[in-house]
Amino acid sequence: MVHEGVLVESRTMRASVAEHTEALDRAKTLSLLPDGMHVTTRMVADYFEVGIEAIRSLVKDHRAELSENGYRVLTGAEVESFKDLTSLDKxxxxxxxxxxxxxxxxxxxxxxxxxxxxxxxxxxxxxxxxARTASTTAPVDNSVIHNLVAWLDARIRETVAHQLGQHDARMTRIAEDSVRTVIGQTVVPLLNHAIRADDERRREISDIRREVAAIDRALRARMPVGGMAAMDAMSWREFEEHVAGLCRRDGCVSVANTSRTSDLSADLVGRTADGRTLVVQCKHFAPYRKVESGEMQKFIGMAKVEYTADIALFVTTATFTPAAVDLAVRHGVTAVHRGLLERWSAGRALQVLR
Incomplete structure (x- = not known):
């Protein structure tokens, strides 16, 4: 197996595996900014458990390569816009x-x-x-071996017949037997070795798959109950109950599930500790999905008109499109995306519920 240090030395090798970002979560959970896509220099330093100057020095030495992979620096109005978009007040x-x-x-x-x-x-x-092992270890088709043996047998007959010409049948059989003996002592052992090697490779692949499955189960068992992996595995009903529990934990009362009794775009209703009306929309989406502006617009109309909500939460296991975030900001809806949801589940109360 290649030593991990080769990645430090080879930019080509780094480029070949740049898409495998899931390796980050296997090592340690990476917290994201409220936009669900970015982290700051300080957050990167905290993730790798090094000083912030180490990250800044690395960026200075490898700025071009990092920029190709998404690194950028916001300035002036861009910073203010990003702060407004993500509620990054600090x-x-x-x-x-x-x-x-x-x-x-x-x-x-x-x-x-x-x-x-x-x-x-x-x-x-x-x-x-x-990935390389899986792509290069396709099982050997034993029918190829049988076809090769049949082809050799036919070639033996043709060769012997050509060489002996008009000699009698007894001489033909002797010659065929001699050729088959040579073949049996040379080619057949090679074919048998190939079959045994194929069987061993299949067993190795099976063992690797079992080990990967065991590691995956162990990692999932170690994940906190409120972690994103646990929430991704929930059904939509379980997710609604989970969000209801978070609201109650943060002091909300009379939190009730309305999704089973109403087709309005509200899943939870309740009140905060100080008596404000709370309305919550829950969307249990795959991580790669995005909540569109149309869904946000529907929720805004329901929360503000139907329920006259003081606090409106749109909670999702995915992220929001920029247009949906813009609507939320303009109409006073708190958009709880994947990154913010993870921190909320880990114990940090939502600012709007304090």
């Missing part, structure tokens, strides 16, 4: 460096003095080795 600087998950993976392949980065590189190479 950041007050004039510049904001942003890393995507792919950029963070790029950092993991370059950062030498980080145990977390080494784990990520090892996971990457394990994934790459598995």
């Amino acid at each position: 950041y007050t600087g004039r510049h904001l460096a942003l890393f995507t998950r792919r950029t963070v993976l790029n950092v993991a392949m370059l950062l030498r003095d980080s145990i977390v980065a080494r784990h990520v590189r090892t996971n990457l190479l394990d994934t790459e080795q598995w």
Whole structure:
């Protein structure tokens, strides 16, 4: 197996595995900004458990490569716009460096003095080795062996007949037997070895698959109950109950599920501890999905007109399109995307419910 250090030295090797961002989560959970797509320099340093200057120095040395993989620096009005979009109130600087998950993976392949980065590189190479093994170990079709034996037998007969010409049948049989003996002592053992090697390779693949399944089960067992993997595995009803539980944990009362008794775009209704009306829409989507502006517009109309809600939450396991976020901001809806939902589930109360 290739040593993980080769990724530090070879840009070509890094480029070949740049899409495997799932290796980050196998090593450690990567927290994202409220937009669900980016992290700051400080967050990258915290993930790799190194000082922030180590990340800044690495960016300086490999700026071009990191930029190709999504690194960018916002300035001026861009910073303010991003803060408004993500409710990033704590950041007050004039510049904001942003890393995507792919950029963070790029950092993991370059950062030498980080145990977390080494784990990520090892996971990457394990994934790459598995992909190559799976693509090059197609089972040998034994019918090919049988066809080859039949072809050899036919060639023996033709060759002997041609060489002996008009000799009698007894001489023909002797010659055929002699040729078959030579074939049996040379070619057949090679064919048998190929069949045995194929069987061994199949057993190896089966063992690897069992090990991968066992590791996956172990990792899932170690994930916190409120982790995104657990929420992704929920049904939509279980997800609604989970969000209801988070609201109750943060002091809300009389939280009731309305999705089973009404076709309006509200799944939960209740009140905050100080008496404000709360309306919640829950969307249990796949991580790659995005909540569109039409869905947000429907929820806004229902929450504000039908329920005259003081607080409107749109909670999803996915993310929102920029147009949906813009509508939410303009109409006072709190858009709880995947990253914010993860932090809420981990114990951080939503600002709007405090």
